Amino acid sequence: xxxxxxxxxxxxxxxxxxxxxxxxxxxxxxxxxxxxxxxxxxxxxxxxxxxxxxxxxxxxxxxxxxxxxxxxxxxxxxxxxxxxxxxxxxxxxxxxxxxxxxxxxxxxxxxxxxxxxxxxxxxxxxxxxxxxxxxxxxxxxxxxxxxxxxxxxxxxxxxxxxxxxxxxxxxxxxxxxxxxxxxxxxxxxxxxxxxxxxxxxxxxxxxxxxxxxxxxxxxxxxxxxxxxxxxxxxxxxxxxxxxxxxxxxxxxxxxxxxxxxxxxxxxxxxxxxxxxxxxxxxxxxxxxxxxxxx
Amino acid sequence: xxxxxxxxxxxxxxxxxxxxxxxxxxxxxxxxxxxxxxxxxxxxxxxxxxxxxxxxxxxxxxxxxxxxxxxxxxxxxxxxxxxxxxxxxxxxxxxxxxxxxxxxxxxxxxxxxxxxxxxxxxxxxxxxxxxxxxxxxxxxxxxxxxxxxxxxxxxxxxxxxxxxxxxxxxxxxxxxxxxxxxxxxxxxxxxxxxxxxxxxxxxxxxxxxxxxxxxxxxxxxxxxxxxxxxxxxxxxxxxxxxxxxxxxxxxxxxxxxxxxxxxxxxxxxxxxxxxxxxxxxxxxxxxxxxxxxxxxxxxxxxxxxxxxxxxxxxxxxxxxxxxxxxxxxxxxxxxxxxxxxxxxxxxxxxxxxxxxxxxxxxxxxxxxxxxxxxxxxxxxxxxxxxxxxxxxxxxxxxxxxxxxxxxxxxxxxxxxxxxxxxxxxxxxxxxxxxxxxxxxxxxxxxxxxxxxxxxxxxxxxxxxxxxxxxxxxxxxxxxxxxxxxxxxxxxxxxxxxxxxxxxxxxxxxxxxxxxxxxxxxxxxxxxxxxxxxxxxxxxxxxxxxxx
Numbered sequence: 001x002x003x004x005x006x007x008x009x010x011x012x013x014x015x016x017x018x019x020x021x022x023x024x025x026x027x028x029x030x031x032x033x034x035x036x037x038x039x040x041x042x043x044x045x046x047x048x049x050x051x052x053x054x055x056x057x058x059x060x061x062x063x064x065x066x067x068x069x070x071x072x073x074x075x076x077x078x079x080x081x082x083x084x085x086x087x088x089x090x091x092x093x094x095x096x097x098x099x100x101x102x103x104x105x106x107x108x109x110x111x112x113x114x115x116x117x118x119x120x121x122x123x124x125x126x127x128x129x130x131x132x133x134x135x136x137x138x139x140x141x142x143x144x145x146x147x148x149x150x151x152x153x154x155x156x157x158x159x160x161x162x163x164x165x166x167x168x169x170x171x172x173x174x175x176x177x178x179x180x181x182x183x184x185x186x187x188x189x190x191x192x193x194x195x196x197x198x199x200x201x202x203x204x205x206x207x208x209x210x211x212x213x214x215x216x217x218x219x220x221x222x223x224x225x226x227x228x229x230x231x232x233x234x235x236x237x238x239x240x241x242x243x244x245x246x247x248x249x250x251x252x253x254x255x256x257x258x259x260x261x262x263x264x265x266x267x268x269x270x271x272x273x274x275x276x277x278x279x280x281x282x283x284x285x286x287x288x289x290x291x292x293x294x
Numbered sequence: 295x296x297x298x299x300x301x302x303x304x305x306x307x308x309x310x311x312x313x314x315x316x317x318x319x320x321x322x323x324x325x326x327x328x329x330x331x332x333x334x335x336x337x338x339x340x341x342x343x344x345x346x347x348x349x350x351x352x353x354x355x356x357x358x359x360x361x362x363x364x365x366x367x368x369x370x371x372x373x374x375x376x377x378x379x380x381x382x383x384x385x386x387x388x389x390x391x392x393x394x395x396x397x398x399x400x401x402x403x404x405x406x407x408x409x410x411x412x413x414x415x416x417x418x419x420x421x422x423x424x425x426x427x428x429x430x431x432x433x434x435x436x437x438x439x440x441x442x443x444x445x446x447x448x449x450x451x452x453x454x455x456x457x458x459x460x461x462x463x464x465x466x467x468x469x470x471x472x473x474x475x476x477x478x479x480x481x482x483x484x485x486x487x488x489x490x491x492x493x494x495x496x497x498x499x500x501x502x503x504x505x506x507x508x509x510x511x512x513x514x515x516x517x518x519x520x521x522x523x524x525x526x527x528x529x530x531x532x533x534x535x536x537x538x539x540x541x542x543x544x545x546x547x548x549x550x551x552x553x554x555x556x557x558x559x560x561x562x563x564x565x566x567x568x569x570x571x572x573x574x575x576x577x578x579x580x581x582x583x584x585x586x587x588x589x590x591x592x593x594x595x596x597x598x599x600x601x602x603x604x605x606x607x608x609x610x611x612x613x614x615x616x617x618x619x620x621x622x623x624x625x626x627x628x629x630x631x632x633x634x635x636x637x638x639x640x641x642x643x644x645x646x647x648x649x650x651x652x653x654x655x656x657x658x659x660x661x662x663x664x665x666x667x668x669x670x671x672x673x674x675x676x677x678x679x680x681x682x683x684x685x686x687x688x689x690x691x692x693x694x695x696x697x698x699x700x701x702x703x704x705x706x707x708x709x710x711x712x713x714x715x716x717x718x719x720x721x722x723x724x725x726x727x728x729x730x731x732x733x734x735x736x737x738x739x740x741x742x743x744x745x746x747x748x749x750x751x752x753x754x755x756x757x758x759x760x761x762x763x764x765x766x767x768x769x770x771x772x773x774x775x776x777x778x779x780x781x782x783x784x785x786x787x788x789x790x791x792x793x794x795x796x797x798x799x800x801x802x803x804x805x806x807x808x809x810x811x812x813x814x815x816x817x818x819x820x821x822x823x824x825x826x827x828x829x830x831x832x833x834x835x836x837x838x839x840x841x
Contacts, residue, residue, distance in 0.1 A: 047827055048421055048786070049446030063822070134617050135625075153620035156804055240414065242560030243619050244801025256561075260418045261790040262425070263826065 042268035048261075060269035069245055070270060073253040074277070076160065080235070080249060081228035084167045089221055091168070092175025093213075097205050099176075100183040110180075113173045124166050125237020129153075132162045132238075153239070156246030163235035163247060170234065171227075175220050182216035183209055218289045225285065229278050250274055303328055347466060354465075356397040358720040363462035372463075373404030373708045380697065380712075381420060382435040384410035385623075386643065386732025387492055387695040390725050391435065391716065398715045404708055414561055417443075417789045424451045424700070432703035433713060436488075437693035438479040442786035442835060444698065445482055446827075452698040454485045458710040467717035473774050476736035479694045479782060483838065487698050489713035490722055493736020494692025496570040497769045498532070499630065499644050500525060500637040502661030504544055505535075514538050525663035527684060529574065529606060532637070532666045536613035539636035547633070553613035555635035557626030560800035564621075565792055566691045568799050570639055570665055571610070572603030573687040573780035578671035580680060582840065585783050585791070586820075587675060591833045593820040595795065596813035598679070599672025604802065604809040611803055619803045631656060639665060641692050645766040646729025649757050658759040662769035664776065665689065688776025694736070723748065727756040734770070741767050785835045787827050794819040 042060055044052040064070050095113060099106040116124070131139045132152035139162075143150055152158040186208070194208045195201075210217075232251035235241070241248035241256075254274070258267025307324050347359035353368040354360050382388035388410050395406045409431070411419045420434045421443060436444075444451045458464055467490055469477065475495075480488035504510055505524040514522040517538065523531035536553035544551050558564040576584050576599040586593055594600070611618070614635065618626060630638045631648055633655040638644060645662060648654040667686035672679050697713050699706050715721065725733035726740045738746040742764065753763040783791065798812035807815070824832050 045826055047446065048425060048443055049451070053828070134615075151616060154616045154618075154804075156806060159620070239620065240559060240561035242797070242800045243804025244560065244806045245797050246801070246804055246806055256793070259422075260415070261787075261793065262418075262421060263790075265826075 038268045038271055040268075041264045042272050044265045044268075046262065046264035056265065060265045061273065063266060064269045064273055069248075069253060070273075072245060073248050073250045074274075076246070076248060077229060077231065077250045079160070080164060080167070080231055081225060083164050084171065085221060085224050085228055087168050088172045088175050088224060089217070091172045092220075093179050093205075093210070093217070095172070095176045096180035096183055097201075097209055099180055100209075101201060113176055115173075116170045117173050117177075119170070121170065121233035122237045124170055125163075125234045128162055128166045128234070128238045132158075154243070156243055159239040159243065159247040160235070163238050166234050166238065167228075167231065171224060174224065175217070178220040179213050179217050182213035186212050214292060218292070222282070222285060222289070226278070226282065229281070346462070354401055356394075356401060356721065357465055357715065357718045359466055360718075361462040361466050364465060367463035368401055371403030373402040373711065375403070376705055376708045377405040377407060378432045378703075378705050378709045378712060379407045379409065379430060380433045380435070380709075381409045381411055381416075381423070381431045382697075383416055383437075383693070383695055384412045386730055387435065387693070388732075390728075390731030390733050391491070391697075393731065394716045394721055395712075397721075398712050401715070402708075402711065404712070406712055413563065424702075427702075429700055429702040431700060432705050432709040433697040433699050435491075435695055435697050437695060438690075438782060439693075439784060439788040439792060441479075441482060441487075441784040442788055444487075445835075446786045449701065450482075450487075451701055452487050453701050453706060454487050455489060455699070455710060456486060458707065458714070459486070464711050465714040465718045467714055467719065467722065471737040471739050473736055473738065473771075475688070475690050475774050475779055476694065479690060479784075480696060488696045489698075489710065490717035490737065491696035491713075491725070492692075492694050492733045493690075493726075493774070494641050494694045494734055495689055495770060495773045496566065496639055496641055496665065496691050497766075497773045498525065498637060498639045498663045498665055499766075500535075500661045500663070501633075501635075501656065501659055502765070503659040504539065504636055505661065507544075510538075510544065525661055526637075526666045527686075528666050529571075529668050533606065533609060536610055536637060540613040544636070545633050549634070551634045551636070552615060552629065553636050554610055555626050555629040555638040556611055556614050556618050557621040557623050558611065558619045558800065558803055559622050560797055561793070562622050563693075565796035565799055567639060568604065568607055568795070569780070570689050570691045571607055572600060573665065573689055574668040574671060574685050575599040575603035575606075576672055576674060577687045577778060577780045578673070578680065578682060578685050579778055581671070581673040581675060582779075582781060583675060584781050586824075586836055588833070588837050588840065591824050591829050591836065593817040593824075594674040595820065596810075596817040597672055597674035597677075599674060600813055601809055602672070604799065604813060607799075608802060608809065619800070628653075642734035642766060642770055643729055643732055645762055646727070646734075649729060649759060649762065658762060660759075660762045660765060662765040664769055664772045685778070686776060687778050687780050688773045689780040690774060690782050691780065695732070723752065724756075727753050727758065735767065736774070741771055745771055781840070784839055785827075785832055787823050787832075790823050791820055794823070 041052070043055050043057060045054050045056050047053050095109075099110055131137050134140045134151075134153070137152075140150065140152060150158055152162045190208065191204065194204045198204045198207065230251050231249050232255065235247050235249055236252045239247045241252050245253070250270075254267055254270045257263050257270060307328070346361055348362065348365075350358050351360055351365040353365050357364070380391070382391050388408070392408050395408060399405055416437070417440055420436065420440065422428075423430055459469065469486060469490070472480070472490070473493070476493045480486055480490070502524070505522060511522045518534050523535065526532045526535055539551065539553035541550060541552075543549060556564070556567050558567065573584065576594070576597065583594060585595065615629065618629075626638065627640065627644055627647060629635045630644060631654045645660050648656050648660055651657060664686055667684045668682070669684065670679050670681050671685045699709050699713070703709055716725070719739060722737060723740055725731040726735040735741060740746060740748050742748050742750060748767075750760055750763065754760060795816050798807065798816045801807040802809050802812045
């Protein structure tokens with residue numbers, strides 16, 4: 001190897017690392033250091049105005065894991081995700097299938113259904129306050145006109161149901177758009193062949209559409225599950241977690257603990273505990289997804 | 295010491311004060327050491343500046359009274375090129391502050407940027423700015439229950455205002471006009487930190503026309519076997535009236551009406567209802583402690599008195615619409631203003647808002663009274679019930695929203711000048727007389743004679759019904775100046791202590807918890823908060839708050 005080539009190679013190697021450096025710095029600064037900081041705080045007693053006043057071992061974790069409120073917020077979040085994600089997936093899939101078939105009004109529907117995606121979640125939550133109010137709220141009045149009186153805002157079940165309905169309204173379009181893209185990418189001759197063999201369009205969807213769109217749809221479901229586990233704005237803007245803590249999701253509880261009341265110790269322990277729980281869920285989800293794909 | 299010596303020493307002291315070599319506080323303290331009464335000294339000290347006042351000046355169209363030094367100062371447009379940033383509560387009180395911004399800017403040449411923050415995040419936004427060292431704001435509008443948090447660091451986050459107050463170039467206002475219970479809320483360890491704005495307390499407002507209706511009186515007597523209590527004096531009266539007026543169309547508009555309006559949404563300000571209504575069950579001439587045992591900081595919140603109060607509160611809540619559990623402040627007021635509720639225990643915003651015929655159907659129909667009392671109160675320290683003829687308790691529950699100045703602000707003087715401008719009598723009176731500002735009267739001059747110097751015509755000029763304002767101010771003063779006052783918690787972490795109480799009360803109203811379990815859970819949570827902040831430190835501050 002000539003000296004020039006050796007120098008070029010050395011320079012090339014250094015240049016490669018130099019190109020990587022900004023990304024590495026970014027990840028260290030904005031991922032690793034905050035995570036390390038959260039872990040450190042989770043073992044500390046933190047007081048607003050004084051900072052860390054001492055280290056308390058696993059006391060914060062013990063406090064969190066033996067707290068009814070923590071497990072209640074996990075349960076609320078789990079119920080929320082268990083209802084919203086499947087319903088959004090089913091509705092999104094059906095809507096995408098109909099639009100892909102070219103059902104009447106598809107073009108306009110495609111535009112309208114996307115609108116909630118571009119609306120702020122917190123605005124949707126506040127909108128819900130007026131929609132579900134028994135004092136002239138459009139949903140409450142419409143249901144009342146047909147003799148159904150739902151205590152949307154005055155009971156734990158009503159509040160959670162209202163938040164779930166708003167979430168479904170907001171996020172169904174996300175699944176719809178992704179599944180529609182997947183369905184549109186299926187070659188039309190496959191559809192033509194399937195339609196000849198099948199008894200109905202539903203059979204085509206079941207046997208062809210879902211299997212072929214599944215790899216893409218599963219990513220959408222995964223993303224929705226992750227987002228759902230972090231849900232905050234819609235239920236909090238709608239009910240501020242009440243009555244009591246009945247609609248308080250994990251994120252709302254952690255927000256109040258850490259950000260509102262500056263209990264960084266307990267809030268960090270909550271975050272770490274939740275990260276472990278979510279990681280376990282996501283791992284199981286990935287395994288199942290890989291099996292389906294295989 | 296002979297009388298002669300004393301007189302000479304006092305002359306020296308007065309000379310030093312009048313020549314501004316010593317401050318007002320030192321004048322009073324040293325005067326007291328000479329054996330003179332603090333009240334007389336305070337009165338002597340006040341005219342030094344007040345005597346110098348003039349009614350108005352063309353340079354200060356928005357201020358009255360005003361000092362000549364202020365007039366000269368304004369001629370120079372002293373804050374031209376200076377911008378101050380103020381964080382306010384996004385609510386009526388924030389609107390009230392914003393109203394004065396263009397006026398101050400016109401007089402001084404300065405500029406004010408106002409950032410509005412909703413109540414759910416106000417505490418967090420204020421203390422994030424301070425604790426992170428960002429210090430983007432020169433002043434913060436604070437609720438008084440945030441006060442303790444400003445004093446956790448060795449050097450407090452905010453500055454005392456005594457030095458500014460002494461300087462006659464700033465807009466004139468007189469802290470001696472404060473009702474004592476209000477002044478306390480603007481102070482810490484006897485030093486003033488807040489500049490006058492709001493003065494909150496909760497009283498009972500009711501429909502005096504419905505109470506005076508002979509048919510209603512007859513029906514009430516037939517049902518409860520005693521005369522309709524107008525106004526209600528005891529909690530039993532309140533409960534009977536609330537029940538009586540619930541579930542039928544007593545206002546004749548064709549729809550069902552209610553006995554009592556509340557706003558009980560969690561993470562808002564609903565818990566103040568419970569604090570106020572539970573006061574007479576625990577606080578009495580024999581016990582002033584409501585929150586903690588001052589000897590060991592053990593919570594008192596799950597005492598027998600608090601428990602009975604919560605059980606009664608749940609019954610009262612059933613005399614309003616089911617949905618009020620999710621109502622914010624405005625929604626609770628609207629029920630009363632729309633004429634559908636016979637009573638509401640709340641702040642003075644209600645009668646002031648009732649004067650606006652666009653939003654109110656109850657102008658001229660408002661009665662006001664102190665919060666009803668009990669005939670039995672529990673002493674949580676001694677652990678015993680004690681009987682009283684009538685145990686009525688005053689309160690200053692609420693935000694008493696006002697601004698404090700950031701110690702790290704580089705524009706403290708301009709910031710104070712803006713805040714003092716709003717505290718000037720002309721502006722302060724305007725605030726107190728107009729409901730949309732969210733400001734209630736905390737100064738004597740805002741009350742009618744013989745308490746203060748406010749004229750009924752001044753209120754009428756702001757659209758008040760004469761009867762309404764008299765009822766309101768009389769009751770409001772009675773609440774704030776009641777000899778037995780409910781304590782106001784201001785130690786560090788108060789927002790968190792109250793949050794725990796708030797969610798547990800809301801859980802009881804929502805049917806998630808039983809009252810006893812809710813109060814026990816609150817007490818357990820309070821113990822953890824106290825331990826986190828440091829029990830001894832909290833104990834010292836709690837004890838100091840009663841000093």
